[in-house]
Amino acid sequence: MAHNWDDLRLFLAVAREQSLSGAGKQLRLDPATLGRRVARLEKALEVSLFVKSPQGYALTEAGARLMERAEAAEQAMRLATAGVAAPSDRLTGQIRIGAPDGSANFLLPQVCARIGAEHPGLDIQIVALPRVFNLSRREADMAIAVSAPDTGRLMVQKITDYHLHLAAADTYLAQHDPIETVADLKAHRIVGYIPDMIFDRELDYLADLGLARVNLASNSVSVQGHIIQQGGGVGVVHDFALPFLPGVRRVLAEEVHLRRAFYLIRHADDRRNARLRQFAELLSGALRSEVARLEAKA
Known part of the structure; x- marks a missing residue:
């Protein structure tokens, strides 16, 4: 396990930005310092979390598993402090989610209702269609899928099994x-x-x-x-x-x-959109928790 939340926070930034420079800008840390922190975390865990290449930092299987746990911890911390969050932390505007109807009918109603209650200035639209969404045509801001696409300029994040x-x-x-x-x-x-x-x-x-x-x-x-x-x-x-x-x-x-999995798909051009990134983190964490809660009742 990571030694502290700060380690996980740095790890998440590198995993999401897929580069030390991008994560460094977000965290206001020198990329070299950030690289040393990542290396220290990998040494402590005795696993490789990233595959490093000229194209950036890609998660290994161990890194993907840690990302799921780190995002769950991040969501728990966010929910614990939701009541004292500053107004500037509230999401506003409109966000459209494309989803297959299983998740749209049985998961997204309660998940989005809770997110909407925490962010009253936010308008959430759920497009429930049994098909693959085309984010390149901007049919939605993000989409939930049952398999990870291997083509297109997309960011793919596993949500949960x-x-x-x-x-x-x-x-x-x-x-x-x-x-x-x-x-x-x-x-x-x-x-x-x-x-x-x-x-x-x-x-x-x-x-x-x-x-x-x-x-x-x-x-x-x-x-x-x-x-x-x-x-x-x-x-x-x-x-x-x-x-x-x-x-x-x-x-x-x-x-x-x-056993199957849900993936959250976003357009690569939205990588640096802090608003969509914050919503994606909220959505992923809440979906993981809701799947676990309902499966325990089944």
Whole structure:
């Protein structure tokens, strides 16, 4: 673990700016001094946090793990001091978030409501669409995605992992044959995505289970959840959505356990936009906390 918050603060600045010079300007520190501090932190942790190249500082896997924890600590500190923050720390203006409808329906409403309460001068817009957003055309200021894009001038930050299981309504399970193995699923009605409208390979859950036919389908994960709740069949449900679907429970929980991740995508040109960066930090930390809270209740 890092020795103190100051170490984590410097680490976060370098990770976000991806350079010593950029982080040094933000922190008002000499890049050489900052480089020594980073090296000292790596020595203390006995891991390499960055891959250094002429293009800048890129996070290693260990660095990415530390960034998740450091951002969570940063968010906790921000929330602890929110009541005494100076008015100048308040965000204002409009920020638009693009998001797939799972996060838009089950996570962003409560997360953005809390952020909005802390920043009353801020207008938050949530665009819920089951597709990949084009930030180059400025469809949104930032977007949540289920896979990390590898093209375009984008900043990509992993927010958190999340989990999914097969699920069905108690009413459905009471009226149909028991489901004891994956092979038993072939005798049941399946709820899922419309196959030719799956916009990301990470969402093609049923193909991995060998289930080619989807009896009741929607391009919306929220609609799928409500179909399942109404006794329509068996389908894959986010663990964080289960608390919103009373009467629905996991099926084959030990045999079928899926893990995916949310990523926050921003345009590279916004790297030095302090306002968007502050909002992105608030959003990421709050989403991590909300996923953990809801999954613990599932």
